[in-house]
Amino acid sequence: MSLLHRSAAELLNDLTARKVSSVELVNAYAEQICKLDGEIRAFLHVDIDAALARAKEIDARRAAGQPVGKLAGLPVAIKDVICTKGVRTTCGSKMLEKFVPPYDATVVEKLHAADAVLIGKTNMDEFAMGGSTENSAYFKTTNPWDTTRVPGGSSGGAAACLAAGMAPLSIGTDTGGSIRQPAAFCGVTGLKPTYGRVSRYGLVAFASSLDQIGPMGCSAEDCALLLEVLAGHDPRDSTSANLATPEYTKTVNQPLAGLKLGLVREHFGPGLNGEIDAAVREVVKVYQSLGATVKDISLPYSKYGIATYYIIAPSEASSNLARYDGVHYGYRTDEKAMLEALAVEQKRYEAETNAKKLADLDTPLIRLYRQTRAEGFGPEVKRRIMLGTYTLSAGYYDAYYLKALKVRRLIRGDYDKAFEEVDFIVGPTTPSPAFKLGEKTDDPLSMYLEDLYTVTTNLAGIGGISIPCGLTKANLPIGLQMQCRPFDEERLLRAAAMFQRATDWHTKRPALS
């Protein structure tokens, strides 16, 4: 499969030169999906026929010399949390098992306009809550490097399909590390743009003030290609920034001179895997050899990152997920059975002349809400709804939510100060490499600690990228995280590309049968 595992940028050149057709590409990836996805299970939904029809149409236009878009003919996989018109969008939840959006997300419209070929919707943790994709209501995705391990999450399917050569480009979303952590676990490149860089319209909200859509690919150059299409102001999203989108592809391969990198002291403490520690220090040497200067910096408030994140994100989630009540769309409990059960309960309490129980008995509407939500949501989602409901409740709001907002501002302050001294902050993306399936499912706290290095990027609203920077002895990918000033993705991608031109970690692929 010579086509697979080539960068999207290379494939686009070949498509433009008509050395390869989009139909051939789609067929090649379809074949790979057929071969591997039974084991990897990266996709929730694949529509090869639709992809082929689209590819054919784009090939024809290109052959006729008509204008084509920036991604013309390139297959792109989309995380199933992003609305696609007429195509089921489940968010990895039973709640939206049959939800077919009547509209496209802004990013999907942009992909269509760029003549990308949508190849499928990728698996994820339910409503993007989780770091292993094990919270999907449908099935678990495995890590192509070791199928007994998780691909990370919540964009696990999005990262795994790239690593397994089942798509050249992929769209993920990142609320606390959901692009960067699976990118690190699967040995691919993933960028979380600055909050506001990419429209959230059509992204099913988890935590609105933290969610951001971003590109995933096999290199920084590929991410540049995709981000150039995804980014831009959207009047339908009040939080999208009204800024011009740089032409990332034009500059991504231009090296940066006089680069100043910061190493966060707090990132190299206990809990960091030794092999990852060593790999990151090697990265620093590579950059130094490319003319960069490196200095130690401190982000003193980052130690409150996880605590702050796990107040703000569930608070917003508890509100955003209130709409899934079985009334207007999505899953609804079996009403007939519910009403019968309710009648039985009522009869029983009447027979017992239990006035208290009778008075407390749910109305049919309340029972519909309760039962629909009890059945439609998985345990992690319920946990976060409960956390968030608690932290927003009267009497607790000030102590939790309001305080978290204040700490969030301090965390941003740390970054603002650091960026006065350095251009980028580098460090490990995750404290450890991909863990075993099931290893942390009973221990939500240790799962939450996976986000240790990534959540502060979201809390501060800045940009961050994860790029492959090594392999452990067990042959598991290691990710390097680089964070940038707000809206400095153009230079971030250039800095990442410098490393990727000097090393070949991003070209490493798992051995798959």
Place this chain on the structure above:
Amino acid sequence: MSDQPYDLIIGLETHVQLATETKLFCGCGTKFGEPPNTQTCPVCIGMPGSLPVMNREAFRLSLKTAIALNCTIPEFTKWDRKQYYYPDLPKGYQISQFDLPMSQNGHLAISDPKGRFAAKRIGIIRAHLEEDAGKSLHDEAAGKADTRIDLNRTGTPLLEIVSAPDIRSQEETRAYLTELKLMLTYLGVSDCNMQEGSLRVDANVNLHIQTPQGKIATPIVEIKNLNSFRFIERALAYEAKRQYEIWQATGKKLGDPGVFKQTRGWDDAKGTTFAQREKEESSDYRYFPDPDLCPVITPAAQVEEVRQGLAELPAAIRQRLEKSHGITPYDSDVIVAQGRTLVDYYEEVAKIAGDGKKAANWVTQEVLRVLNDQGWTLAQFPLTAAVLGGLVKLVVAGELEVTRAKEVFNDMVANKRSAAESMQALGIGKVDSSELEAICREIVAANPKIVADVKAGKQQAVGALLGQAKKKNPNANPNDVRRICLEIIEKM
């Protein structure tokens, strides 16, 4: 109320639907009465992934209203989510404003031309913008007690205006709501149609009772969804009586342990309020700032700009009319209550006629009578202000007697013709002085008893002759007839 041993304490929450073309956070229309669920989109039905974008026009209309209500406008305001579950609230929260509303601390002046209460200011605690919910239509006809949801109204902009508990009677309540409604109409911010729910009122009511031990307050009751002035007055009267009786029976006061704020509905058929729910504590709506929307910044210069561009408000117009046209508060109230077009019409009539009071009489009595009888708007009324002004001018000049002028007026309206044409058709003209004298001689001669009475000093007896003169010539001016007859009798 003064004969009662208590004061009625009333605070009103008024929800005003703003007259925008589109909803508060999406592009859907706001027209009333469309087929269910046809004015909806992914945003207002809360589809996953959809996002709200603020309607700037709705904010501008709110700003106008708040400024007209003398509110202070903070530079910074934000949106909050008010969270509760209900089937006609598709997102599970309402986008509203909690701790930092777009306006606060204003007042509305009310007065009563009939003098039933002294003019006063009703405080406005705050006015904030929020989205409306949908409608639940409880369809029990089929016996299945189905509820149907219509989301056409979901997301329509509402301005909630919260008054201070400064209102003391049904009369004041009516005056407050009438003045508010009139002001909103003059500002053009709402059609205030109560039948269509464009103006909805909740009333917070309790009593302050004088007892030998001092003043006590009864528990506060919120009466919900009062959608006509009549309902409001009846509900308040009922509630005052009910609270007093309960207090007499139980002695329960505001703040007693186990006494909570109650929400009651109004059943107009039964003429009673009924308990809806008892709030053990204020409901926990888990308000928090909506992360999908940006705060709104309103610089002082923008507030000033809106203030400058504000239409002249009813209170100011009344004052101006009373001052510059010398009319009574009663007349100015009647004219202003009809809306700006009638004010303008009246002012032109007054200017041409040269007599504001007479012009007011004609406009408030004759013109409004016709409009009322015919069900016309002023635009449909056939007489322009210039034409009516000309007619009133004749009356003012004494050239046309009032009863004849009314005949002319009625003819002009009925046949849509000019004053001259009507007068000609009615045979109205000035009677030649020699002819008038001849008529007078004739009737004096024919009424020796009246002559005798007048001679005996009863001048008013001559009045009986006026009608006879009118019979001989309807154009005979009664004043002239009186004068001439008296002259003739004197010389006899």
